[in-house]
Amino acid sequence: MxxxxxxxxxxxxxxxxxxxxxxxxxxxxxxxxxxxxxxxxxxxxxxxxxxxxxxxxxxxxxxxxxxxxxxxxxxxxxxxxxxxxxxxxxxxxxxxxxxxxxxxxxxxxxxxxxxxxxxxxxxxxxxxxxxxxxxxxxxxxxxxxxxxxxxxxxxxxxxxxxxxxxxxxxxxxxxxxxxxxxxxxxxxxxxxxxxxxxxxxxxxxxxxxxxxxxxxxxxxxxxxxxxxxxxxxxxxxxxxxxxxxxxxxxxxxxxxxxGEHNFSNPIEDRTFPRKGEVLTMLDSALVSSGIAPSWLKTVLQEGDEFQWQNITGRRPIITHREALSFEHPLDSKLIQASGRIVSLIRSPLEMEHLHNFVEKSIDAGIGKLTLRVSLNPELQPVIQRELDICLRRSGGAKTGFITRASEEDHLLLCIDE
Ligand SMILES: C[S@@+](CC[C@H](N)C(=O)[O-])C[C@H]1O[C@@H](n2cnc3c(N)ncnc32)[C@H](O)[C@@H]1O
Missing domain, CATH: 3.40.50.150 (Vaccinia Virus protein VP39)
Incomplete structure (x- = not known):
């Protein structure tokens, strides 16, 4: 009882x-x-x-x-x-x-x-x-x-x-x-x-x-x-x-x-990311809450629009034309990275092809490149270290990252905005 x-x-x-x-x-x-x-x-x-x-x-x-x-x-x-x-x-x-x-x-x-x-x-x-x-x-x-x-x-x-x-x-x-x-x-x-x-x-x-x-x-x-x-x-x-x-x-x-109850799946009419566009990797919690589209309206430049490249997983990605502009001190915490695409690279991200990534980075003035792609966890630190060593010598002043908009795509080299 x-x-x-x-x-x-x-x-x-x-x-x-x-x-x-x-x-x-x-x-x-x-x-x-x-x-x-x-x-x-x-x-x-x-x-x-x-x-x-x-x-x-x-x-x-x-x-x-x-x-x-x-x-x-x-x-x-x-x-x-x-x-x-x-x-x-x-x-x-x-x-x-x-x-x-x-x-x-x-x-x-x-x-x-x-x-x-x-x-x-x-x-x-x-x-x-x-x-x-x-x-x-x-x-x-x-x-x-x-x-x-x-x-x-x-x-x-x-x-x-x-x-x-x-x-x-x-x-x-x-x-x-x-x-x-x-x-x-x-x-x-x-x-x-x-x-x-x-x-x-x-x-x-x-x-x-x-x-x-x-x-x-x-x-x-x-x-x-x-x-x-x-x-x-x-x-x-x-x-x-x-x-x-x-x-x-x-x-x-x-x-x-x-105010939106559901967010439709906007990936269907995806166009491949192009050189010169800005690629932004969003915070995945923001994306899974469905709030990202309305927040983006407040940080995109007037007249700019975004295109979803990838909406699921740890690295949701959009592309747009201009750099985002932030007002609230925490706005910048809602993105993982944002950069202008300077090169599309077809080589696989493996030690024997690393020279392609190093050359393209040096051409773009990049002295520090961060890997923002899913890689074998054992290989990832090895490749990152090798890139760090090669690019440190180049004296490039810019920072950048390498990512992939979706699994089947080429790799994209971006300069941080
Ligand atoms: C997640 S905790 C609540 C934590 C609280 N909101 C806080 O901020 O500290 C849930 C509590 O519900 C109690 N609980 C479980 N079944 C209950 C029941 N039938 N009646 C009253 N309390 C119950 C558990 O003992 C537990 O302490």
């Missing part, structure tokens, strides 16, 4: 306090090894809280039915100045969350009116009774537990289950004209099929609710976070949002939006 839910005491947890991950070093919280693995870095907690501060949320408390050590819900409570109802099935972690909520609120100089419940996040009836049926929910924030080694990212792996937790709390969620405010923190590796399954679960309960999918990345082409923002929490202008998280917690993130 399920244990009745009960309030976690913020003074019960006796473990030591450590600096909050990715946050101010003076802010100390409680985390054990498991909670540290599960928790959301403070920088991300605060970026989300700031985005929600711009939304018109309904009245009521923030509900987190699987709160872990409570860092995200604490960030939301303090930024939005709202009451909290957080639930965690693991008693020790629930006590940790209660202590963290109190610590974080005190550190930020705010009153803590929140409650952390030890119990099952789907047990809404008993939990609401603890508050004499008076709790109304402003924002439903859900970050379920998932098996760490999952390859399928099936929705049935979430704990608690998404459909069960939604059904349990649906009638307690306050609504605005845009519906309830919901944020679902999902696996960053959720496939398009799984994303549409999540959308179906939502549509069954709130037909036509506004949706914004949000990808967040710290760079290197990796998607670190994927979340779905719904109803009063969604951005009505943007069905997709991409956030480039800055390396420093003191810098502002780059937030890009796109």
């Amino acid at each position: 399920q244990e009745p839910p009960r309030l976690a005491d913020s003074e019960s947890y006796q473990g030591e306090a450590v600096p909050i991950p990715n946050g101010p070093s003076a802010l100390l919280v409680h985390l054990d090894n498991t909670a540290r693995r599960l928790t959301t870095p403070w920088q991300i907690c605060m970026i989300r809280a700031e985005l929600l501060r711009k939304c018109s949320l309904p009245e009521g408390a923030i509900l987190d039915p699987a709160c872990g050590a409570g860092l995200q819900v604490s960030a939301l409570a303090n930024a939005l100045k709202k009451d909290v109802l957080a639930i965690e099935s693991n008693q020790e972690r629930a006590e940790m969350a209660a202590a963290n909520l109190a610590r974080i609120s005190a550190w930020l100089g705010n009153e803590n009116t929140g409650s952390v419940i030890i119990g099952d996040g789907t047990n809404s009836t008993s939990i609401i009774k603890l508050f004499e049926n008076k709790k109304q929910i402003s924002l439903f924030y859900f970050d379920p537990a998932r098996p760490s080694g999952s390859t399928t990212h099936d929705l049935s792996e979430m704990r608690p289950l998404l459909n069960e937790v939604l059904d349990a709390w649906k009638s307690h969620l306050n609504e605005t004209d845009f519906g309830p405010a919901i944020v679902l923190d999902l696996s960053p590796r959720l496939s398009e099929l799984r994303r549409s399954q999540v959308e179906e679960l939502i549509e069954e309960r709130w037909p036509k609710i506004a949706k914004t999918w949000q990808w967040a990345s710290r760079g290197s082409g990796r998607i670190d976070r994927l979340s779905l923002w719904l109803g009063a929490a969604a951005d009505p202008q943007n069905e997709r949002r991409f956030i480039r998280i800055p390396p420093s917690i003191h810098s502002e993130p780059l937030i890009l939006g796109s």
